[in-house]
Amino acid sequence: MKVQTKAIALMSGGLDSTLAAKVVRDQGVEVVGLHLVSPFGCREEVKKSADAIGIRLLFKEKGAAYLDLVENPRFGYGKNLNPCIDCRIFMFQLADVVRQEEKADFIVTGEVLGQRPMSQQRHSMELIDRNSPTTGIILRPLSAQCFPPTIPEEKGWVNRDELFKISGRGRRPQMELAETLGLKDYSAPGGGCLLTETAFSSRLKDFFDHPTHQDETERLTQSEMLRLGRHFRLHPNLKVIIGRNQEENMALEKLWPKSGGTFLSPFNFDGPVAVSFGEASQVDFEQIGKIIARYGKSQSLAEKKIQLKCGSENTNFHVLEPVTDAYLESVRL
Ligand code: SF4
Structure with missing residues (x-):
């Protein structure tokens, strides 16, 4: 018989995903971190982040299928060669495979409503959810109260009242939360994705061409x-x-x-x-x-x-x- 609720937390190594995983872990859920390794390079800090909040960390390669997606995204690019909507759907698909392997109940992400221009606007988050196999089981603890309750909240696996209503591009609420939760030495907020960089995107375009x-x-x-x-x-x-x-x-x-x-x-x-x-x-x-x-x-x-x-x-x-x-x-x- 299953005795404890379990979640897979997508970890980028940045502050938001670390906070989200910790918030859920602090509610008594067993959290396993998952870092999806990009063909373009891995973020070193992610191991440090997982250690800081005391969770096990898994790595999974995005692989050649991710290159195909970046070359021909269904929902287009952001400012550079960042296909954020396709990328999130792809990540949720991979995370769901790991969720099933690990017999976990839901998936946690550090997304914050309005934080990023392409993938974290309300309409794009709804579009991503509609096109993912994970509808209802994606919990975004930092912005949960900006959205209708998800399955983990409805089933009482997590207490919605102890989740957050953070939105917008500012970083102060996350930094204050980090202080409250005793998280120190976290890596620079935001960023980290080479696909959002103009110089890298021009190399990548040349590589595809x-x-x-x-x-x-x-x-x-x-x-x-x-x-x-x-x-x-x-x-x-x-x-x-x-x-x-x-x-x-x-x-x-x-x-x-x-x-x-x-x-x-x-x-x-x-x-x-x-x-x-x-x-x-x-x-x-x-x-x-x-x-x-x-x-x-x-x-x-x-x-x-x-x-x-x-x-x-x-x-x-x-x-x-x-x-x-x-x-x-x-x-x-
Ligand atoms: S910023 Fe990069 S990693 Fe994040 S969703 Fe966009 S393409 Fe994917």
Whole structure:
């Protein structure tokens, strides 16, 4: 016999989802956190948030289906390539699968009415609910009193009187609630989604417009690389990513073997690594070598050597001079 009500709380790592999960947990509900991992990168703080409120945390990949959705959203985009309505429906679908696996009763989210322009307006929240398999079992504790009671409230699994009526774009009510609940060191409010950023969206659009992958693994790996490095489109069939620091160089080198790209690195000087995608001639590779040289440290070295790795083949070639900054600006994504 089931003895305790159980909920799955969608956790982004931000303050609102942490508060929502804690409010429900503090009512005696067993709460399991769920972080849906985007192909574009994971938010590190989410583990810290779950630990701070003492709940177990599950991770689930959004995967290739999410890329399909972002490329062709049924309900369109927000200001950038953020398909928020489709994204929420997708997240609720995944959360409902986990809810059933975990034999949980309902789903908790940190959504606040009016907080975000596309997905958190009343009409869009109703549209999302109508198109999700979770009608009636999505509880939004921070704004619950702005909406009719949900099943968890009607059944008495949670006490509606102890839920909240927060709405609008301001952050003060959430910060005050965090203080009341003893939550400290939470990450910056809002934000966190790369799809809402103009620069990232333009890289993503270029990625959709110029596919070079042979299979889903390459497609997912390339999408993961979108947040790394400087991106340049040298011509319609050739893109190159250049690492901006040691951490990115290491990440690019680690991802490269599954990406379908070609790996280039400095051989006799310090500088960034590069991964290129598409069709490249020897002249193109030399141009990429000159870009590496431009960002490299040994400007005085007369003959810089670049190592090129394509599949299991390794070759070296020389580069005499770096590209100009004007050239870089003309090809930068
Ligand atoms: S902001 Fe990003 S993660 Fe949030 S609903 Fe929109 S697309 Fe999805």
